[in-house]
Amino acid sequence: xxxxxxxxxxxxxxxxxxxxxxxxxxxxxxxxxxxxxxxxxxxxxxxxxxxxxxxxxxxxxxxxxxxxxxxxxxxxxxxxxxxxxxxxxxxxxxxxxxxxxxxxxxxxxxxxxxxxxxxxxxxxxxxxxxxxxxxxxxxxxxxxxxxxxxxxxxxxxxxxxxxxxxxxxxxxxxxxxxxxxxxxxxxxxxxxxxxxxxxx
Amino acid sequence: xxxxxxxxxxxxxxxxxxxxxxxxxxxxxxxxxxxxxxxxxxxxxxxxxxxxxxxxxxxxxxxxxxxxxxxxxxxxxxxxxxxxxxxxxxxxxxxxxxxxxxxxxxxxxxxxxxxxxxxxxxxxxxxxxxxxxxxxxxxxxxxxxxxxxxxxxxxxxxxxxxxxxxxxxxxxxxxxxxxxxxxxxxxxxxxxxxxxxxxx
DNA sequence: TATTATTATTGACAATGTCAATTAACACCT
DNA sequence: AGGTGTTAATTGACATTGTCAATAATAATA
Numbered sequence: 001x002x003x004x005x006x007x008x009x010x011x012x013x014x015x016x017x018x019x020x021x022x023x024x025x026x027x028x029x030x031x032x033x034x035x036x037x038x039x040x041x042x043x044x045x046x047x048x049x050x051x052x053x054x055x056x057x058x059x060x061x062x063x064x065x066x067x068x069x070x071x072x073x074x075x076x077x078x079x080x081x082x083x084x085x086x087x088x089x090x091x092x093x094x095x096x097x098x099x100x101x102x103x104x105x106x107x108x109x110x111x112x113x114x115x116x117x118x119x120x121x122x123x124x125x126x127x128x129x130x131x132x133x134x135x136x137x138x139x140x141x142x143x144x145x146x147x148x149x150x151x152x153x154x155x156x157x158x159x160x161x162x163x164x165x166x167x168x169x170x171x172x173x174x175x176x177x178x179x180x181x182x183x184x185x186x187x188x189x190x191x192x193x194x195x196x197x198x199x200x
Numbered sequence: 201x202x203x204x205x206x207x208x209x210x211x212x213x214x215x216x217x218x219x220x221x222x223x224x225x226x227x228x229x230x231x232x233x234x235x236x237x238x239x240x241x242x243x244x245x246x247x248x249x250x251x252x253x254x255x256x257x258x259x260x261x262x263x264x265x266x267x268x269x270x271x272x273x274x275x276x277x278x279x280x281x282x283x284x285x286x287x288x289x290x291x292x293x294x295x296x297x298x299x300x301x302x303x304x305x306x307x308x309x310x311x312x313x314x315x316x317x318x319x320x321x322x323x324x325x326x327x328x329x330x331x332x333x334x335x336x337x338x339x340x341x342x343x344x345x346x347x348x349x350x351x352x353x354x355x356x357x358x359x360x361x362x363x364x365x366x367x368x369x370x371x372x373x374x375x376x377x378x379x380x381x382x383x384x385x386x387x388x389x390x391x392x393x394x395x396x397x398x399x400x
Numbered sequence: 401t402a403t404t405a406t407t408a409t410t411g412a413c414a415a416t417g418t419c420a421a422t423t424a425a426c427a428c429c430t
Numbered sequence: 431a432g433g434t435g436t437t438a439a440t441t442g443a444c445a446t447t448g449t450c451a452a453t454a455a456t457a458a459t460a
Contacts (some may be wrong), residue, residue: 004406004458029315045409047449055450100313110310112304113371113444115229125373135246147396152385155367156360156394159386163363167355171313172326185352186359193393196347204437205428234416245440247418256417 002200014052018040018062024028025063025103035143061122064108071097075132083140090133091161095183098165106169109162133158206338214252217242218262225263225303235259261322264308268325271297283339290333291361295383298365304367309362333358360386 005013020042025033035056036046053059074093080086098105120128136148138156146153164182205213220242225233235256236246251376253259274293280286296303318326337357339348346353 007385012379031314035449046409048216048408049364051407052448074451102312106312109370110366111231112302112369114307114369118371145396148385148389148394150342150383153389153394155382156385156389159363159382160356161363161366162366163359163361166310166362166366167359169312169314170309171318172330181352182355185356189348189353189356189393191391191393191395193391194346194353195391196345196346235418236416246416247441249440250418251438 010052014062015066017049018059018066021059022063022066022104025107026101029103057116058069060111061105063104064111064122065105065125067108068129072129072132077091078097083136083143084145088135090136091157094133095161096163098161099168105165108172110166110169114118130154157190160190210252214262217249217252217261218266222263222266222304225307226301229303230307241322244392257316257328260307261319263304263390265325267308268329272329274386283336284345286336287340290336290370291357295361295365296332298361299368302369305365310366310369312343316397330354357390360390 011061017038021033024038024041026120034115035049037048038059039046042049049059055060071094073098075090077087078089078093080089081097098109134154140146141150141153142146154195164186220240221233224238224241235249238259239246239249243251249259253262271294272352274297275290278289278293280289298309303328304336334354337346337354340346341348341350341353348356364386
């Protein structure tokens with residue numbers, strides 16, 4: 001019939017567009033990423049991206065998926081047997097990524113899915129991510145190292161880290177010092193608590 | 201000369217517009233809040249809001265300031281002498297507000313000021329907020345109840361709470377159960393740590 | 401080579417932010 | 431009271447954006 005693109009070739013075009021979109025997002029921020037601008041920089045006509053993506057939101061979803069993959073890859077490169085150490089390394093990777101790529105991080109982990117809910121595919125990807133991130137804690141708990149089950153600890157640690165990153169991006173505090181100090185405090189407080197032993 | 205509006209009257213009009221904008225934001229989400237729609241609902245012409253606000257961003261800043269005031273007011277209504285209890289009550293107010301008003305919370309605490317930095321006025325308002333929120337901790341530390349100075353503890357607690365809220369808004373976990381469980385865990389972990397005592 | 405399914409482009413439209421030009425309203429002076 | 435100039439408000443205008451419909455280009459097969 002015609003210029004038949006295999007599903008793989010289509011996927012490849014999608015991938016390239018997403019890659020370009022990602023770099024634009026990092027360069028110009030979320031408001032600077034437009035479907036038309038993407039097409040312009042890709043050297044195609046204004047509406048061609050809509051051949052490969054239903055929506056602008058679909059483009060954003062594509063970015064989200066690709067970024068999750070990136071982080072997952074880094075997780076899998078960690079070569080470390082001790083579960084607690086592994087857990088800390090995962091946290092380090094996650095945090096460093098968040099600090100190095102504010103716009104990307106925001107898109108993935110700070111979007112609002114209250115109105116239009118998440119797509120099943122993204123939901124799935126996040127579940128996988130979540131699961132992988134939790135695996136060292138699961139092991140640590142099984143080894144009797146933790147007093148809180150993995151799933152619950154993970155949520156707490158994730159919340160803390162996420163809050164830290166979110167504030168970092170908001171520019172509420174500026175200096176790099178404050179940030180590293182904060183990271184240290186979080187670690188200490190989480191492992192030891194903040195209340196002084198009661199003495200009376 | 202002419203229909204001279206005193207600065208107070210202008211401020212009053214601004215306030216009313218902001219109030220309307222806030223309700224639209226809560227009803228329709230951030231993408232549903234447009235300058236033109238605001239004018240429409242206010243019964244004025246499309247560009248009149250621009251007489252009172254330089255930018256759309258200035259409108260958003262107005263909302264931010266008004267919301268901070270709201271929370272501050274609630275903080276000041278707390279009547280409680282024990283600093284730790286006061287601290288928990290502040291946390292409760294903050295968290296409940298965040299859960300009840302996702303869109304408003306997001307606008308104030310999850311905006312991206314990396315590119316266009318915060319306005320000095322907003323910066324100031326946030327500093328005040330920050331300072332007030334920290335005051336019970338300061339007292340608690342002076343009373344020897346904490347092992348971490350107020351400023352640093354505040355950042356940690358704030359980060360955790362913020363992360364919790366942010367995830368709640370993202371819809372990463374759905375059930376109310378998970379959320380209350382999480383709040384409980386955060387409290388426990390923060391006060392007691394998560395590591396089991398080492399036994400060998 | 402002619403056909404036809406598939407890919408890509410252009411045209412079109414409504415919504416939005418925002419500015420310039422115009423009109424309406426009204427306090428003040430004579 | 432009526433003209434006047436200043437301020438408030440509206441209308442007009444324009445570029446940008448998301449998105450769809452219509453049209454053109456392309457290339458594999460009959």
